[in-house]
Amino acid sequence: MLTLEATDLHVDYSGSHVLRGVDIAVGRGEFVCLIGRNGVGKSTTMKALMGLAHVNAGTIKFNGKPLHSFPPHRIARLGIGYVPEERRIFPTISVLENLRVGVKRGATGQTPWTIERVFMAFPRLKERSHQRAGTLSGGEQQMLSIARTLVGNPDIVLIDEPTEGLAPLIVQAVEALLTEMHRTGIGILLVEQTLSMALSHAQRVYVMSKGEIVYSATPDGLANAHDIRKKYLEV
Numbered sequence: 001m002l003t004l005e006a007t008d009l010h011v012d013y014s015g016s017h018v019l020r021g022v023d024i025a026v027g028r029g030e031f032v033c034l035i036g037r038n039g040v041g042k043s044t045t046m047k048a049l050m051g052l053a054h055v056n057a058g059t060i061k062f063n064g065k066p067l068h069s070f071p072p073h074r075i076a077r078l079g080i081g082y083v084p085e086e087r088r089i090f091p092t093i094s095v096l097e098n099l100r101v102g103v104k105r106g107a108t109g110q111t112p113w114t115i116e117r118v119f120m121a122f123p124r125l126k127e128r129s130h131q132r133a134g135t136l137s138g139g140e141q142q143m144l145s146i147a148r149t150l151v152g153n154p155d156i157v158l159i160d161e162p163t164e165g166l167a168p169l170i171v172q173a174v175e176a177l178l179t180e181m182h183r184t185g186i187g188i189l190l191v192e193q194t195l196s197m198a199l200s201h202a203q204r205v206y207v208m209s210k211g212e213i214v215y216s217a218t219p220d221g222l223a224n225a226h227d228i229r230k231k232y233l234e235v
Helices: 040-048 074-076 094-100 116-119 125-127 139-150 170-181 195-201 221-224 226-232
Strands: 002-013 016-027 030-037 055-063 080-085 156-160 187-192 203-210 213-219
Touching: 002 040, 002 156, 002 187, 016 030, 016 040, 016 187, 016 213, 030 040, 030 195, 040 156, 040 187, 074 080, 094 116, 094 139, 116 125, 116 139, 116 170, 125 139, 139 156, 139 170, 170 187, 170 195, 187 195, 195 221, 203 221, 203 226, 213 221, 213 226, 221 226
Parallel strands: 030 187, 030 203, 080 156, 156 187
Antiparallel strands: 002 016, 002 055, 203 213
């Protein structure tokens, strides 16, 4: 059974038709990447799935049940985590307090993502656990945003541009954590502009252009689709 499935999604913003019949799905424990140039609707797709953008038409299902009319907090409680591009940490409270806000018990039989476990994944956050989150560097704030989502023990995580603007060492840490998340059975829908990230980590890849999914394949399929890469991805 598909964990998350959207069919024929349409979203309008201020009279502009941003999503035009998007079909996208993430299976249980699957790593899927959504790629495309800036401004094509990738972030809007994530917000629509999370209940943060009004869906004008189409359906969204999670574990077979309709989801598209639910508010974001209810979607999160059902087991969908979201790491927005804007990070949205609480800047005036500490790293530890940010993490405590997100804690939710995981499914029975699974090794839960605890605060201690994410501190092992991101030792830098442990070092700064009592520091106000707003004083962290951009990379550290991204770590915190991902970590806070993980302690909610979601079944699937929507992650929007997690490595944009980060130093190479931080990018490596984020990529290692994504690999570990996937290994433990968490489904991942990752928005990325970097083709190398999609080809090296994802099991399936969607290519988006002008609010539509224009191509879907395995990473190997995309690697060999030279015309698609040239038309929709390369600068």
